[in-house]
Amino acid sequence: MEPPPLWYTQVQFNPARPIPLVRIARDIPDRPGCYVFTEDAGPLVPGRVLYVGKALSLRLRVRGYLVDYMRTRPTTHKGRAFLFEYRHLHGDQRLFLRWTLYGDPSQLEASLIEHLNPQCNDREESGGFSDDEPLDPRFTL
Numbered sequence: 001m002e003p004p005p006l007w008y009t010q011v012q013f014n015p016a017r018p019i020p021l022v023r024i025a026r027d028i029p030d031r032p033g034c035y036v037f038t039e040d041a042g043p044l045v046p047g048r049v050l051y052v053g054k055a056l057s058l059r060l061r062v063r064g065y066l067v068d069y070m071r072t073r074p075t076t077h078k079g080r081a082f083l084f085e086y087r088h089l090h091g092d093q094r095l096f097l098r099w100t101l102y103g104d105p106s107q108l109e110a111s112l113i114e115h116l117n118p119q120c121n122d123r124e125e126s127g128g129f130s131d132d133e134p135l136d137p138r139f140t141l
Helices: 058-063 078-090 105-116
Strands: 033-038 049-055 096-101
Touching: 033 058, 033 105, 049 058, 049 078, 049 105, 058 096
Parallel strands: none
Antiparallel strands: 033 049, 033 096
C-alpha cells in the first residue's frame, strides 16, 4: 500500500459522528470546508467512503443531507439522493459524518475525491493537489 499524499497527511478531520448524534447547530461549524460520509467510524480508507462534499458553510450544506428524507421534495443532487437512499435502506445508525475546515474547499474536495475514491462522487479532472504538495497554510482554519 502506498503512503498517503503529503497534503492528505495535513488534513485534520473531526472524529466520526453517527448521524443520529449530530446536532447541526451545535456540532457543525458555519465555516468553509469538506465533509465525508462513511458506513463506519473507522479510519478513512480509499474505496470505503460513501460521499465527499464541499461547502462554504458546512452547517448549511450538511443540514440539507440530514432532513427527514421522507418529507422532503425529490432532489436532483446526485449525492443527496444517494444518501437519502442509503439512509432509507440502512438507517441512520450506519451512517457517519466527519468534516475538516479549509478556506478553499474546491481544491481540497477534488483531491479528497481522487484519493478516497468515494462510491457516489462523479469523477472529474482533479484540479486538486499533487501528491507531494502541502496544504496552503493560508486556507487552514
